[in-house]
Amino acid sequence: MGELNKNNINELVAIAQNPKESVAKAINDTGKKAVGCFPIYTPDEAIYALGLLPVGMWGGPVKGNLADKYLQTFCCSIMKANTEQALLGDYDLLSAVLVTSFCDTLKCIIEDWKVAVPYLHIVPIVYPQNRKTPSGRAYLKAEIERVSAQLEQVVGRKPYTEADLSAAVDLYDEYRAASQDFVKAVSEKPGLLTASERHNVIKAAYFMDKADYTPKLKAITEEIKKADAPDAKNLTKVVVSGIINEPDGLLDIFDETGFTIVGDDLAQETRQFRTIAPKVGTGIERMVERIALQDGCAFLYDDKKLRGQMIIDLVKKTGADAVFFNQLKFCDPEEFDWPIIKKELEAAKIPTLYIETEQQMDSFEQTRTRLQAFAEII
Amino acid sequence: MTEKYYLGIDIGSSSSKAVIIDGDAKIVGEKIINLGTGSRGPAEVILGAFEQAGITEVSKTVATGYGRIQFKDADKQMTEISCHAKGVKHLVPTAQTVIDIGGQDAKVIRIAPDGKVDNFVMNDKCAAGTGRFLEVMARVLDVKISELSDLAEKGQSGVTISSTCTVFAESETISQLSGGSKIEDIALGSHKSIAEKIVGLAGRVGLVDDIVMSGGVALNASVVKAVEEATGHKIIRVPDPQGAGALGAALYARDLDK
Structure with missing residues (x-):
């Protein structure tokens, strides 16, 4: 036991906070071409098996008005940021971009981007809503194969072999397991990492080759396990839900007001790695199975409405005192989930704070008041 | 025994409010000015409340409102949400x-x-x-x-x-x-x-x-x-709706002494 050395953490934080430079470095270091991947889910293993580098595209703090030509004011800030960055030329280093269709904005943006940034190779992918049925599974398998074939053409790659794909799935499952270990280790030592450090360590995965990221993450987890637990008696442990919990200015307020994040249900964070498929079948079958098993996500049809109970279970598992629901402004799928979750959290008598944020916000006074008032209540 | 007094200051976006209470939560000084955070409003309402109360010092101070973070002379800062609730509950149980x-x-x-x-x-x-x-x-x-x-x-x-x-x-x-x-x-x-x-x-x-x-x-x-x-x-x-937050802050200041 001893004081936590944050050198490895700081390295990943810096990578997450400088995405363009980090991706350029990853391209240079690996010699791979990069493929941008829109939220929420993309077949990263297939992209990786083609010898390419999947890169997350989850917006950013960029401000401007170039995207206004294509998107209305009351629109998801991730989509606005992605479009703004595309028009600024920030994605020049990407050899293709996979655009998903999980919400109405995404469905429309595919065509917008074909017009707005014709130099980028846009590859659409449509995940099935009925992903647990045999036909849903067959459809997703065919869709991954179609997208892979399109990427082969666009980027000039030979098809992957079954060995390539299985190895990629193994690598990604290793990354997911390591990420699960990391969030568990953080939750067991509340207050050891700041909210920003926890978030950015997880986020760095989007801008690195998983073969390079996973060992670094494992090392950090081991360091956390060996470090002294700080005095957390004055801290309030919270679980965060929503799509993303950004920007960093918001995360700083968590620390300032005495909240420590012990778990999350965020689409950008834990939802990416909490489901690992059984090691049965071919690589593509494992990829399909993982999506079929993924529950509690606003972007995947869930007839049993499991998300609320999953959050309650996470609260119990982590010993959290409260839940933050961070509603990214104008995100319909998340807004549709909220009333159901709210009802269930209230029934479970779990204090909950609902906050609305934008990635581009730079004034946090109202948010600070909300968080501080919530701290004063509980 | 010297009487103790407690100051609550509510620094809003468009006005500043200060309330001083005694140990029995009786209001002995109050001042409201329609100048908010970043102006001379906070200093003036404190001066005005002290003059009305006829005192020169208070035991504890709690700041609330939009400008609470920037106000450095408080023993504690609390949100206007808690302070308005406290003030209103005191006035209307x-x-x-x-x-x-x-x-x-x-x-x-x-x-x-x-x-x-x-x-x-x-x-x-x-x-x-x-x-x-x-x-x-x-x-x-x-x-x-x-x-x-x-x-x-x-x-x-x-x-x-x-x-x-x-x-x-x-x-x-x-x-x-x-x-x-x-x-x-x-x-x-x-x-x-x-x-x-x-x-x-x-x-x-x-x-x-x-x-x-x-x-x-x-x-x-x-x-x-x-x-x-x-x-x-x-x-x-309430008779003085603008001052409810400052009153709540003063009551919280009194609680600090308990």
């Missing part, structure tokens, strides 16, 4: 809901039977449904903000102001004026617009009687009436 509309925030606060804040909801960045909205309306109608209430009382039906954004509502109001609508009806319409926003906010936490309105906008009797009509609940208005 039966209160279970507080509707606090200030310069740029509107909040609905639910108070648990034990006096603690149970839940709250506040408006977002948008100024619709706040005092700032009334300031804009007063400017467009070319009247003082203090005249809006009496003006609206003369309104017959109230012009519908449908925009959810204050800036758009201003344009809408100018169009109404241009179209020949009476300023009395526009004033009444603007108050109904605020009331509708409150109904929307209250829907998230619920309204439980007794309901008390605090904050500067509660000085406008026409807004209070509009909120009563929109919610279907009787609204109690």
Whole structure:
């Protein structure tokens, strides 16, 4: 036991906070071409098996008005940021971009981007809503194969072999397991990492080759396990839900007001790695199975409405005192989930704070008041 | 034994309020100035409250309001949500809901039977449904903000102001004026617009009687009436709605000494 050395953490934080430079470095270091991947889910293993580098595209703090030509004011800030960055030329280093269709904005943006940034190779992918049925599974398998074939053409790659794909799935499952270990280790030592450090360590995965990221993450987890637990008696442990919990200015307020994040249900964070498929079948079958098993996500049809109970279970598992629901402004799928979750959290008598944020916000006074008032209540 | 005094200062976006209480929670000094954070308002209200109380020092100070973080002379800073709830509960012990509309925030606060804040909801960045909205309306109608209430009382039906954004509502109001609508009806319409926003906010936490309105906008009797009509609940208005937050802060300052 001893004081936590944050050198490895700081390295990943810096990578997450400088995405363009980090991706350029990853391209240079690996010699791979990069493929941008829109939220929420993309077949990263297939992209990786083609010898390419999947890169997350989850917006950013960029401000401007170039995207206004294509998107209305009351629109998801991730989509606005992605479009703004595309028009600024920030994605020049990407050899293709996979655009998903999980919400109405995404469905429309595919065509917008074909017009707005014709130099980028846009590859659409449509995940099935009925992903647990045999036909849903067959459809997703065919869709991954179609997208892979399109990427082969666009980027000039030979098809992957079954060995390539299985190895990629193994690598990604290793990354997911390591990420699960990391969030568990953080939750067991509340207050050891700041909210920003926890978030950015997880986020760095989007801008690195998983073969390079996973060992670094494992090392950090081991360091956390060996470090002294700080005095957390004055801290309030919270679980965060929503799509993303950004920007960093918001995360700083968590620390300032005495909240420590012990778990999350965020689409950008834990939802990416909490489901690992059984090691049965071919690589593509494992990829399909993982999506079929993924529950509690606003972007995947869930007839049993499991998300609320999953959050309650996470609260119990982590010993959290409260839940933050961070509603990214104008995100319909998340807004549709909220009333159901709210009802269930209230029934479970779990204090909950609902906050609305934008990635581009730079004034946090109202948010600070909300968080501080919530701290004063509980 | 020397009497102890406690200062609560509420530094809002458009006004500053200071209240000094004694050990029995009796108000001995109070000052309100319509100058908010970043101005000379905070210093002046403290000076004014001290002069009224006839004292030169207090035992503890709690700061609240938008400018609480920047105020460095407090023993503690607390949100206006907790302070308004505390102040209102002290003035109206039966209160279970507080509707606090200030310069740029509107909040609905639910108070648990034990006096603690149970839940709250506040408006977002948008100024619709706040005092700032009334300031804009007063400017467009070319009247003082203090005249809006009496003006609206003369309104017959109230012009519908449908925009959810204050800036758009201003344009809408100018169009109404241009179209020949009476300023009395526009004033009444603007108050109904605020009331509708409150109904929307209250829907998230619920309204439980007794309901008390605090904050500067509660000085406008026409807004209070509009909120009563929109919610279907009787609204109690504390005598000094602007000072409720500072009073709550002073009460919290007194608690620090316990």
